[in-house]
Amino acid sequence: MGVMKTPGVYIVEKNAFPNSVVEVATAVPAFIGYTERADNGGKSLSGKPWRITSMAEFRMYYGEAPKSSFAIAEKAADALEEAAFTLDDKAYLVSQSGTNYSLYNSMLLFFQNGGGPCYIVSVGHYGDDIEADKLRSGITPLLKEQEPTMVVIPEVVQLAEDDCISVQQAALSHCGGVMKNRVAILDVYNGFKDRQSPDGDCIDSFRSKLGINYLDYSAAYYPWLNTTIVQDNDLSFENLDDMKMLSDLLTQEVANQFKDLEGLSEDDLATPANKLRAAKKTQMEAEISSLSTVDGLSEKKLLHKTLTTMSPVYSQILLEIKNTLNLLPPAAAMAGIYTMVDNARGVWKAPANVSLNAVVSPAVNISHDEQEDLNVTTQGKSINAIRGFTGEGTLVWGARTLDGNSLDWRYISVRRTLIMLEESIRLAAKAYVFEPNTANTWVTINSMITNFLTGIWKRGGLAGASPEDAFNVSVGLGTTMTSEDILEGILRVSVLVAVTRPAEFIEITFQQQMQKS
Template sequence: MGAMKTPGVYIVEKNAFPNSVVEVATAVPAFIGHTQMADNRSKPLSFKPWRISSMAEYHQYFGFGPNPRFNIVEKTDPSALADFKAAGKDNKSTEYVLEQPAGKDGGRYTLYNAMRHFFQNGGGPCYIVSVGDYESDLDPDKFNRGIDELLKEQEPTMVLIPEAVLLKQPECIALQQSMLQHCGDKMKNRVAILDVWGGDKPRNDPGGDPIDLFRNSLGINFLNFAAAYYPWLNTTVVGDKELSYENIASADVLQLLLRNELSLPETAPDGAALRDKEQIQAIADISKDWTKVEPAPSDDAILANKALLNKTLSTISPLFNTVMDLVKGKLNLMAPSPAMAGIYTMVDNSRGVWKAPANVSLSGVVSPAVTISAVDQEDLNVTTQGKSINAIRTFIGEGVLVWGARTLDGNSLDWRYINVRRTMIMLEESCKLAAKALVFEPNVANTWVTIKGMIQNFLTSIWKRGGLAGAVPEDAFSVHCGLGETMTPDDILEGILRVTVLVAMVRPAEFIEITFQQQMQKS
């Protein structure tokens, strides 16, 4: 206080306690990808990280999902589709497959369904970076720009690009390397969750082992800031009611499904009269372009005709139902990173960031795309190159479980486990933000005691919650700060205040060994 010049009583208040360290959020993923729109009351949100907390908010700012379109092509000759009906009925030797063109031609954008799967698995607040709409092609440069936009945001703790696997393999790897550099070099306060390109294929696939291809291409930089999961997942995100004949790209295929099919029943299952064949085929003829109808029908009439056509196809054409099942299976085959971001969030909220996000079941998942045994997982989990890939496996009576908790830097004793890396990020960021209050304070013993007590109180609370290992706080952590201890007189002259924090991190019991041995009979 100022000098006392007037006689009287003066009150002096002194702080009895140091500032507190507030634990930062640990599960705030940032998703980068294509959206239907990016608008906030006429203010564009393109390439602007925007925070949401539910799918309702996603719909408000970014719209809904794309309309995926599939072609039906010969497996041996993708350029030809002579007669799908004849092939399906008569020529059993010809095999046809569904093909979804990438980008706008096939509506192949996966961010919307990825977000649905994220929230289905316990996801919470997150950031969306829209890099284009459904009329834009998949462009690695746009994804990289979206990554750069996250440099301005401090809150995100995870980075995901679900649509990276839709790019060509070299472009996907280059984009994932950019994610690693962003997390490990530029920000150092977040991790990347990566998908294996071609992760829906087994390791003995004739086209090559997707795991070896991933490991050989990714490089070795900043591996401790990322985790990868294999295989992809067969999910239930997309339901039957979301699909219709409009998911078939070719109008010719639609006609072939109708022409010469089983004889039409007189009534539909619900008793409503069906149109005759000529009327149904007329609807099919114009189903892709309602502007050709004279006079122009109302929107309700268009919806009614579309519903009638779809219902008719479902009733009279088993082949159409088979195609729709295949379409649903294709759309529900998803990369695992969005679901894992949801698992991270759920585990952080229920147990804490120090709990490994493993031995946890996945919601909305029927099965992994590739079945992995314990022997198969050996090379995934422990390898001489150190690039550990976390497996997602099916267990009888338990369902689909996450069965791995390692970073890509699997040979590092410091950063082998993803929960250790994420816990350390949380401790570092929490202490960093709290210490900003002491910048430009006198570099003297009082300040040293304040910052030391502040960090000790914070680490004690983390230890009590099970976040640090040790029977007593002294075993779990120690904080050092002071002249002759962490600083030299030259440091003080340079304006440097050094604090050293030692913490005993909690590591998962990845391998449990129970030893049995016979003993002599005693009675």
């Protein structure tokens, strides 16, 4: 207030309360991958983080699902894969021939499991090869974004194993070494295979190749998931590369189905039943012959529907394609689970003992004994299991970071809670940069942080019977600072918090007692 020179009444207002601390968002994943396009009204979004809040916005900016291509081939005698179908005692395989762009389906899985606001970094388009350098380059633009709290790269598992690990290590370095305010959710390479697979133990390979840096800023989940993202009406004969191969197989199936009509006399063929079957055979052969010439959307849909009704082999081929496309790594689903749990309970609630939506089953069934090595290991690289339970569905049955031997950072909820507290207090404290480093400022900052932590404690985010047991805030000369610190312009605040930890192991003791009556 200026100098009072004129007689009168002057009003002086003083702030009675300290600034408040606004809790930062805790569940904003950043997805990196390949999309159909990347533009906003003609302006390219390629390589730029862009915030969306729904699948409709994803389609608006990044386009639709990729068209997946599959090939049918006769199974070799020494092949280990399970046959998709058999015909005339010959086994056939249905395998994906094109690149598996899984970001679109992963986004569907994310939103179906409670996902909300997120960032997309498109590093390429359909038709491009999935490359480690491109996926790694998608991490760099996130340096300028403060809001993302998770990094997810669904398509990294499509690379060779060593390239996959190198991109995951880059994500760990970004989260724990550079930003320190986000976590990486990792997928296990070949996580759809059993640990006793002839190809080797995918878990041991993942642990040995990942290294030991920044493990407390990440969590990994095993196995992959059999989902319901891709539906029957999303597929047709257009997903197959070789129409001639399909036509030959279906023609052979028709021949087998009506084999009894061969060699019949004209009188026998003239009976109503045989005449009807002969007409059906003729119709099926006509439908099959039109596979390569059919045109128009409605005609293609009608042909697809007819073949589905008439041909078990055709239905089996499409079922194999659907199962292949629905096999997805779990990281995107877990990003959705993190969001859902944070919104319902808070970031301090472990994202576990929660069922997954749009999931039929885990790709590998894990028993209680088999999970022991996943959860507790001498290397400390804990892998969170996703398990199916009778009558309960598919549940997340693990809540550890990859730094499983650390008492400080063993649980992913502890790490994410500390990130939330640190970022919230850091942003609030920016208001006091260049303020006088005096007792008045110290008291104000102390009150601001204390009020914020008291609110977190009341909501169950901090452990303790009273606020004094849950946290402690210290700031002041002789407490957290020396006279030299003040001369150098340094204001130090010490915050101790007792973060809640999940009850991972519940022990119930039973003992018999003497009969009392």
